[in-house]
Amino acid sequence: MKKPSLRVAGTLAAAVLAIAGAMTTAYAQTDGLPTIYSRGQISYTSGGVGQDEEQAFKQQAPNWPLALQFSGAGGQYIADIHLSIMKRDGTKVLEAVSQGPFMLVKLPPGAYTIRAAYKHQKQQKNVNISGHASVAFRWNTQ
Numbered sequence: 378m379k380k381p382s383l384r385v386a387g388t389l390a391a392a393v394l395a396i397a398g399a400m401t402t403a404y405a406q407t408d409g410l411p412t413i414y415s416r417g418q419i420s421y422t423s424g425g426v427g428q429d430e431e432q433a434f435k436q437q438a439p440n441w442p443l444a445l446q447f448s449g450a451g452g453q454y455i456a457d458i459h460l461s462i463m464k465r466d467g468t469k470v471l472e473a474v475s476q477g478p479f480m481l482v483k484l485p486p487g488a489y490t491i492r493a494a495y496k497h498q499k500q501q502k503n504v505n506i507s508g509h510a511s512v513a514f515r516w517n518t519q
Contacts, residue, residue, distance in 0.1 A: 409433030411476065418485065419462075419471050425454065425479035434479040441481040443504065444511045447495070449518060454478030458514070459494040465503075 410433050411424040425434045438444040449455045458475040465488040473480075484506050492501050493514050504510050 408437060410437055410481070414473070416471060420483040421471065421473060421480060423473070423475040423480040424477035426456070426477045430477070431479070434481065438479075438481060438511070439509055442484050442486075442506045442509060443482040443489075444509070445475070445480040445482070445491070445493075446511070446513045447475060447478050447480075447493070448513070448515045449495075450516070452515075455495060455516065457495070461492040463490045463492070464488070465490060 409429060410422050411430065413420055413422045425431045434444075445460075447455050447458045454477070456475055456477045458480075460471070460473050460475060460480070461469060462471040462482065462484070463469045470484065470489070471482065486506050488503065488505050490501060490503050491512060492499065494500075495514075495516050496518055498516055498518060500514055500516075502512055502514070504512050
């Protein structure tokens with residue numbers, strides 16, 4: 378049996394690493410936050426349902442490069458926000474659904490566009506990450 382060439386072996390190894398990098402991993406936290414998910418170099422968590430989780434998000438937010446908050450008409454918290462975060466050149470770095478009114482995201486420094494959709498209503502905001510940034514989205518629907 379013929380051994381694969383180094384080129385074929387290198388291509389196969391690169392493909393395996395690309396697939397592994399695209400996979401989402403999850404791990405539990407002990408600081409009161411819900412499960413943290415990782416996709417490549419990007420990590421995020423979302424939630425904030427209940428007073429204990431809300432306090433954990435507010436307490437941990439300064440430790441994350443990006444803190445997002447979602448509210449509806451009257452300022453009540455909302456969930457199930459469909460998000461896409463892209464570099465300004467259009468490269469998508471994260472696509473996720475918020476499980477609560479708060480989302481914390483670990484992003485490398487840079488300029489990003491955040492697209493958020495709630496009940497078919499879309500919003501878009503730009504943010505520059507150089508330390509910590511907070512972005513609030515508010516919809517006028519219930």
